[in-house]
Amino acid sequence: xxxxxxxxxxxxxxxxxxxxxxxxxxxxxxxxxxxxxxxxxxxxxxxxxxxxxxxxxxxxxxxxxxxxxxxxxxxxxxxxxxxxxxxxxxxxxxxxxxxxxxxxxxxxxxxxxxxxxxxxxxxxxxxxxxxxxxxxxxxxxxxxxxxxxxxxxxxxxxxxxxxxxxxxxxxxxxxx
Amino acid sequence: xxxxxxxxxxxxxxxxxxxxxxxxxxxxxxxxxxxxxxxxxxxxxxxxxxxxxxxxxxxxxxxxxxxxxxxxxxxxxxxxxxxxxxxxxxxxxxxxxxxxxxxxxxxxxxxxxxxxxxxxxxxxxxxxxxxxxxxxxxxxxxxxxxxxxxxxxxxxxxxxxxxxxxxxxxxxxxxxxxxxxxxxxxxxxxxxxxxxxxxxxxxxxxxxxxxxxxxxxxxxxxxxxxxxxxxxxxxxxxxxxxxxxxxxxxxxxxxxxxxxxxxxxxxxxxxxxxxxxxxxxxxxxxxxxxxxxxxxxxxxxxxxxxxxxxxxxxxxxxxxxxxxxxxxxxxxxxxxxxxxxxxxxxxxxxxxxxxxxxxxxxxxxxxxxxxxxxxxxxxxxxxxxxxxxxxxxxxxxxxxxxxxxxxxxxxxxxxxxxxxxxxxxxxxxxxxxxxxxxxxxxxxxxxxxxxxxxxxxxxxxxxxxxxxxxxxxxxxxxxxxxxxxxxxxxxxxxxxxxxxxxxxxxxxxxxxxxxxxxxxxxxxxxxxxxxxxxxxxxxxxxxxxxxxxxxxxxxxxxxxxxxxxxxxxxxxxxxxxxxxxxxxxxxxxxxxxxxxxxxxxxxxxxxxxxxxxxxxxxxxxxxxxxxxxxxxxxxxxx
Numbered sequence: 001x002x003x004x005x006x007x008x009x010x011x012x013x014x015x016x017x018x019x020x021x022x023x024x025x026x027x028x029x030x031x032x033x034x035x036x037x038x039x040x041x042x043x044x045x046x047x048x049x050x051x052x053x054x055x056x057x058x059x060x061x062x063x064x065x066x067x068x069x070x071x072x073x074x075x076x077x078x079x080x081x082x083x084x085x086x087x088x089x090x091x092x093x094x095x096x097x098x099x100x101x102x103x104x105x106x107x108x109x110x111x112x113x114x115x116x117x118x119x120x121x122x123x124x125x126x127x128x129x130x131x132x133x134x135x136x137x138x139x140x141x142x143x144x145x146x147x148x149x150x151x152x153x154x155x156x157x158x159x160x161x162x163x164x165x166x167x168x169x170x171x172x173x174x175x176x
Numbered sequence: 177x178x179x180x181x182x183x184x185x186x187x188x189x190x191x192x193x194x195x196x197x198x199x200x201x202x203x204x205x206x207x208x209x210x211x212x213x214x215x216x217x218x219x220x221x222x223x224x225x226x227x228x229x230x231x232x233x234x235x236x237x238x239x240x241x242x243x244x245x246x247x248x249x250x251x252x253x254x255x256x257x258x259x260x261x262x263x264x265x266x267x268x269x270x271x272x273x274x275x276x277x278x279x280x281x282x283x284x285x286x287x288x289x290x291x292x293x294x295x296x297x298x299x300x301x302x303x304x305x306x307x308x309x310x311x312x313x314x315x316x317x318x319x320x321x322x323x324x325x326x327x328x329x330x331x332x333x334x335x336x337x338x339x340x341x342x343x344x345x346x347x348x349x350x351x352x353x354x355x356x357x358x359x360x361x362x363x364x365x366x367x368x369x370x371x372x373x374x375x376x377x378x379x380x381x382x383x384x385x386x387x388x389x390x391x392x393x394x395x396x397x398x399x400x401x402x403x404x405x406x407x408x409x410x411x412x413x414x415x416x417x418x419x420x421x422x423x424x425x426x427x428x429x430x431x432x433x434x435x436x437x438x439x440x441x442x443x444x445x446x447x448x449x450x451x452x453x454x455x456x457x458x459x460x461x462x463x464x465x466x467x468x469x470x471x472x473x474x475x476x477x478x479x480x481x482x483x484x485x486x487x488x489x490x491x492x493x494x495x496x497x498x499x500x501x502x503x504x505x506x507x508x509x510x511x512x513x514x515x516x517x518x519x520x521x522x523x524x525x526x527x528x529x530x531x532x533x534x535x536x537x538x539x540x541x542x543x544x545x546x547x548x549x550x551x552x553x554x555x556x557x558x559x560x561x562x563x564x565x566x567x568x569x570x571x572x573x574x575x576x577x578x579x580x581x582x583x584x585x586x587x588x589x590x591x592x593x594x595x596x597x598x599x600x601x602x603x604x605x606x607x608x609x610x611x612x613x614x615x616x617x618x619x620x621x622x623x624x625x626x627x628x629x630x631x632x633x634x635x636x637x638x639x640x641x642x643x644x645x646x647x648x649x650x651x652x653x654x655x656x657x658x659x660x661x662x663x664x665x666x667x668x669x670x671x672x673x674x675x676x677x678x679x680x681x682x683x684x685x686x687x688x689x690x691x692x693x694x695x696x697x698x699x700x701x702x703x704x705x706x707x708x709x710x711x712x713x714x715x716x717x718x719x720x721x722x723x724x725x726x727x728x729x730x731x732x733x734x735x736x737x738x739x740x741x742x743x744x745x746x747x748x749x750x751x752x753x754x755x756x757x758x759x760x761x762x763x764x765x766x767x768x769x770x771x772x773x774x775x776x777x778x779x780x781x782x783x784x785x786x787x788x789x790x791x792x793x794x795x796x797x798x799x800x801x802x803x804x805x806x807x808x809x810x811x812x813x814x
Contacts, residue, residue, distance in 0.1 A: 005536050008536055008537070008538075008539075010335070011335070011370070014333045014335055014370045015370055015374045015376075015405070016374075017333070018237050018372040021233070021236075021237050021240070022230065022233045022234055022237055023233075024233075025229075025232070025233030025236055025237070026226060026229045026230045026232075026233045029198055029199050029229050029232055029233060030201060031236060034233075034236070052539055053539065054538035054539040054540065081205035081208060082201070082203070082205075082208070083208075084198075084208065084211070084212050084215070085212055087216070088212045088215050088216055091215065091216065091222060092215070092222055092225070092226060095219065095222050095223065095226060096226060099223060099226065101230075102226060102227040102230045102231070103230050103231060103234045105372070105373045105389075105390050105391055105407075106391055106410055108234065109389040109390065109391050109392070112389075113389075123235060123239075124239060124328070124329070127235050127236060127238070127239035128239045128241070133200070148196070148197075148200050148202065151196075151200065152192075152193075152196040155196070155199075155228065155231055155232065155235075156192070158231055159227055159228060159231055162227075162231075163227075
C-alpha cells in the first residue's frame with residue numbers, strides 16, 4: 001500500500017469513525033462489546049483497503065464489514081443473554097439501510113444545546129467512560145435507578161426534539 | 177424494583193422502558209426475550225428502537241475517550257457474566273485512569289502490537305497517531321462536592337499537528353487525539369482538525385479557536401483553511417466580527433488581533449452573516465460569496481467590503497484543502513477527477529510524473545493529466561487553473577522518447593493540441609537541433625497576464641522558468657496507467673538494411689529500479705506475441721542502428737542494456753554471446769557484478785557514435801531516478 005493510499009485511508013477513517021461506531025453501537029448497544037467490534041472492524045478495513053470500491057462509499061463499505069464482525073461476535077459471545085438474537089439484529093440492520101439516519105448532526109446539536117445545563121452535565125457524567133452510574137448516583141446522593149430514570153427522560157426529550165426538527169425541515173422543504 | 181416498571185400497563189411505555197434498559201445494560205434475560213419478540217413483530221417499533229438506540233450510540237461516541245478500548249481485555253476478564261452494574265460503568269476509579277484519547281483502533285494496536293505484527297502496527301500508528309495523556313483535564317466527581325464538570329463532548333479528531341496544540345485545560349494533544357468542545361490554541365505550526373461532521377479545518381499558529389460542536393467553531397484569532405464535504409454543509413465559523421456559514425466549499429479565513437476578519441472562497445459558496453453590534457444574534461439575510469470572491473469585515477453590524485481575492489494569501493495551507501474536482505459525465509465530462517498541485521519548490525517533469533503515478537483519489541490512480549479535447553482543455557483552464565498566480569503547470573505530454581513526436585503519458589493519441597502561439601509559436605524546442613537537448617516536456621503556460629493559458633514545451637532543467645505546479649488526473653485503473661513507464665512502438669531492423677528482423681523498443685522508466693527488475697520487465701513484455709529481453713548489441717552495425725533509430729532522437733541520457741557479469745572480464749549479453757570488451761568503458765572501482773548501459777557524452781557528440789558509448793556500472797548502483805532501457809524482440813518466425 002502506498003503512502004498516499006494509507007493517507008487516504010487515514011482521512012476517510014477519521015472522518016467516518018463516528019458513523020461506523022454509531023452503526024455498531026446501535027446494533028450492539030454495549031460499550032465494551034461495541035469497542036471490541038469496532039477494533040476488529042477497523043483491522044479488517046485496514047487489511048482489505050486495497051479492495052475498497054470508492055463507488056460504494058466508505059461508510060457503506062465499513063458497515064458491511066462491521067455487520068460481518070457483529071455476526072461473528074454474536075456467534076462466539078458467551079454472554080448471549082445480554083444481546084438481541086442474531087435474527088433480530090439482522091432485521092434491525094436491514095431496517096437501518098432503508099431508513100434515514102435518525103441522528104442528523106445539525107438537529108442533534110440544536111436539541112443538545114436546548115438541554116438544561118444540569119441535564120448535559122448528567123449525560124457527561126454517565127456517558128464518560130471514566131465514571132459510572134454508581135459513582136454519579138453516590139455523588140448526587142441518589143439511587144442508580146433514579147439516575148437511569150433521569151437518563152431515560154433526557155434521551156426521550158432529545159428524540160422528541162429531533163423529531164420536531166425533522167418535520168420542521170420537511171415543511172420548509174415543501175414550501176420551496 | 178426498577179422505577180420504569182411503574183408504567184407496565186402501557187405497551188408503548190413498556191417497550192420504551194425495555195429499550196431504555198437495553199441501553200443501560202440493566203435488562204434481564206427475560207426482558208431481553210420480550211424486547212426481541214416486540215421488535216420482531218412490528219417494523220414501526222424497530223424504527224422507534226433504532227432512533228432511541230442510535231441516540232444512545234451517538235452519546236457514547238460523543239463522550240468516548242478511547243480508554244475502554246485500552247482496558248478491553250481487563251474489562252472482559254472482570255465482567256464475564258450478565259452485566260449487573262450497568263454497562264455505563266467501567267468499574268475503575270476515575271482517579272486511577274489514564275486517558276488514551278486515540279481511537280479504539282489505534283489504542284488496540286498500541287496495546288497489542290505483538291499480536292498484530294510489529295510492521296503493521298508501526299505503519300498504522302505512525303499513520304493515525306496514538307497518544308496517552310494524563311487525565312488532568314476534567315474535574316472528577318468528589319464524594320462531598322457537587323459535580324463541577326461542564327458538558328464537553330468530543331466533537332473532532334486532531335489528525336496532524338506540527339506545533340504544540342493546547343486545549344483550555346492546558347493539555348497538549350498529539351495527532352490522533354479526540355478533541356473536546358472548548359478553546360484550543362496553537363502558537364506556531366499547523367494543526368489539522370477533522371470534525372465528526374466530516375469538516376476539515378487546518379489552523380495556522382498563532383491561532384485561537386473554540387470548538388462548539390461538530391458543526392460550529394469560533395475563530396478568535398489566526399488563520400485557517402477549511403474543506404467541507406457534503407456532510408458538513410451548514411458548518412458555522414464565527415469570528416469577532418461575523419459568522420461564516422459553509423454551503424459546501426473550500427475557503428480560507430483570517431481573524432486579525434483587532435477582530436477584523438477576512439474570508440476568501442476557494443471553491444463553492446460561503447454565506448456571510450453580520451453580527452449585531454452587541455455581539456448578539458447574526459443578521460438573517462446572508463451575503464452569498466462564491467468562489468474567487470473575498471470579503472473583509474472590520475467591524476460588527478455589516479458585512480464589510482469586497483477585497484481582492486488571493487488564495488496565495490494562505491500559501492501552501494490552501495493546497496491542503498484543495499480536493500480533486502470531478503468533470504462529471506452529466507456536464508459532458510469523462511467522470512475523471514483533476515487536481516492542480518502547487519509545490520513550495522520547483523519540480524521536474526519526471527518528479528511530477530512519478531508523484532502523480534503514486535497518488536490516489538477515492539481509490540482511483542493518478543497520472544499527469546492528458547488533455548485530449550477542447551472541452552477538457554476548457555474545463556481545466558476554467559475550473560482548475562483559473563486565476564492561480566503561477567506561470568507553468570506540467571502536464572503528461574512529452575517527446576523525450578522521440579523528438580517532435582509528442583505523446584501522452586497514458587498512451588492516448590495526441591490529436592487535440594493547444595500549443596501557444598503568442599509570443600511565439602510552440603513547441604519550439606527552444607531552437608535546438610532535432611535530437612538531444614532542447615525542450616521535451618509539455619506544460620500549460622502563461623508568460624504574461626494578457627496571454628491565455630496554452631501549451632508550451634520546456635526543457636528538463638527549466639533553466640529559464642521555475643515550474644512548481646503540475647496537474648494530476650485520476651481515472652479508473654487502465655493497465656498502462658498503473659505503470660510508471662512509457663514507450664513508443666518498437667522499430668524493426670529490416671533485413672533490407674542488413675538487419676536481423678528484430679524489433680527494438682525504447683522504454684522510459686519514471687522510477688529507479690535494479691537491472692534485474694528491469695530485465696524481468698523486458699522479459700515479461702511482448703511484441704507480436706514474442707517475449708522480449710534487454711537488448712544484446714552484438715555488432716557495430718546493430719549498435720549503429722540503435723543509435724540512429726532510437727538514441728539520436730531521444731532525450732534520455734542513459735539506457736540500460738542486456739549486458740551483465742560478475743566481473744568486467746566475464747560480461748555477457750542476455751542472448752549468451754560475449755561482448756567486445758575493447759568497446760566498453762571499464763568501471764572505476766571493483767564491485768560484485770556489473771551491468772551495462774548506453775550513456776551519452778555531450779563533449780563527444782559527433783558521428784558515428786554521436787556521443788553514445790557502452791559503459792558499465794556496479795550492479796548495486798541503481799539509476800538515481802528516471803532512465804531508459806532498450807528491449808529487443810526476436811523475429812516472430814524462428
